[in-house]
Amino acid sequence: MKNTIKVERAKQNMTQQDLAEKIGVSRQTINSIESQKYIPSTVLALKIAKIFDTKVDEIFQLEEDDFL
């Protein structure tokens, strides 16, 4: 599953640490989500979408591999 968190952060001039503090996780977790090593829970995905004032499926998109 790919995501556009890095792009959204850049748009809002926000660091990984800033985002991490806003949603109550560690900076390492944000880094892992951005590098697609970790898939966040629904709650966390919704929180991220809310911070960027957008919909979850605009930030997280399924890839072909996810349907296998």
Added chain:
Amino acid sequence: MKQSQAINNTAAFFPNYFKKIGLGFIFLAVVIPLCAKFLAFEIVEEQKDFYKIIFFNVLILGLFFIAWSKDKFEDEMTMQIRMKAIGFTFMTSVFYIIFRPLVDLILKEPVTQMSAHELMMFMLFMYIIFYKLQKRSA
């Protein structure tokens, strides 16, 4: 930082300061027997096994405190890493129990029954090592 229950579901773990208590227990379990040996402290032969069990218990308790205490920052990813580490520990323990007697046979050493202390220490070590490695690579 205050976290929602959905993200920080780590109530079953000890607080972070238990890591230091655990290190203290391990230090005691290693240093006291060493001191007793170097100072030629006389222990009655019948009590040797009793002291051995006591020190192994303290060592296991120390390892358990380190393994089962929260990190400075816990979130859902650390919980997932913990679950992976527990799974890996369970799997390696099964292999350890099966293959250790074979290693004894290959090395032509007497095959002995594995003690609960040995298995528990192996499991705690594996959990701590795998958790640290996973967290570093995350």
